[in-house]
Amino acid sequence: MAGRTGRPRGFDRDAALERAMLLFWERGYETVSIRDLTEAMGITAPSLYAAFTDKRTLFEEAVEAYAHRYGGYIEEAVEAGSTARLAVRRLLEQAAVQHTLPDRPPGCLILNGAADRTPASEAVAANLRARRARTAALIEARIRADVACGALPPETDAHALATFSAGVWQGLSRLARDGHGRQDLESVVATAMRAWPPSGGE
Missing domain, CATH: 1.10.10.60 (Homeodomain-like)
Known part of the structure; x- marks a missing residue:
């Protein structure tokens, strides 16, 4: 049948x-x-x-x-730069654009989707935290590779620098949610990149 x-x-x-x-x-x-x-x-x-x-x-x-539709810039930026510094700068610059486009809600769903959570929604928040952690891990891997090849100073704390960079990335979304425009976010990016150690060849 x-x-x-x-x-x-x-x-x-x-x-x-x-x-x-x-x-x-x-x-x-x-x-x-x-x-x-x-x-x-x-x-x-x-x-x-x-x-x-x-x-x-x-x-x-x-x-x-x-x-898939709006967050593809994240992995693309982190993996595309010739150095970790360039990759992170591209990530943050793209975030400043994406978080402030006029035809979309401000900020990022992955960063702010479960900001106001309760015990009942902890699993949802944990899933988003895991996605954010993967981005931080990608950044850290790029930094460690640059330290290993001499593009960053040997004393560079890869974990601390990756955590800082991921924190700026997340903060840009919150600033956009609070009404800050692209110019403000780009100023934050420029300031954050000055905290990076110098990279060889840049």
Whole structure:
């Protein structure tokens, strides 16, 4: 007997996910209710549960969509620079642009999506922390490679410098959320890069 196909959903899943992502991006995980989501996505609660299982699963899928559509600059910047210093400068400069684009919510979903968390949303916050930690680890690996090849002084504390750089990256998002524009963020980037030790060949 031929298998039966399910009834069509009746809505564009990708478009609905995009609207959910924008809502989470603007307001964060904790403050967004199912009712908020159904209104933003233009679907009913049963349709939401049928398509996305629950709020947490929807959020995690929204974060993954965000990472692919808007967060691609992160790994690209860290891996593209010829030195760690250039890579981090590119990361921070790109963040200053991305966090302040006029057609999107300010800041970054990965950095601010679970800023206001409760014990019930700790797993969501932990997932975002893990993503941020991966970025810091990529930066640290680039710094260690530069120390090993002599592009950075041998006394460079790779972990401390990577933590500092990741902290600036995260801080740019918070500044954007607080209403600071691109020029302010770029000034922060320039100041932060002056704290780096000199790199050979730059």
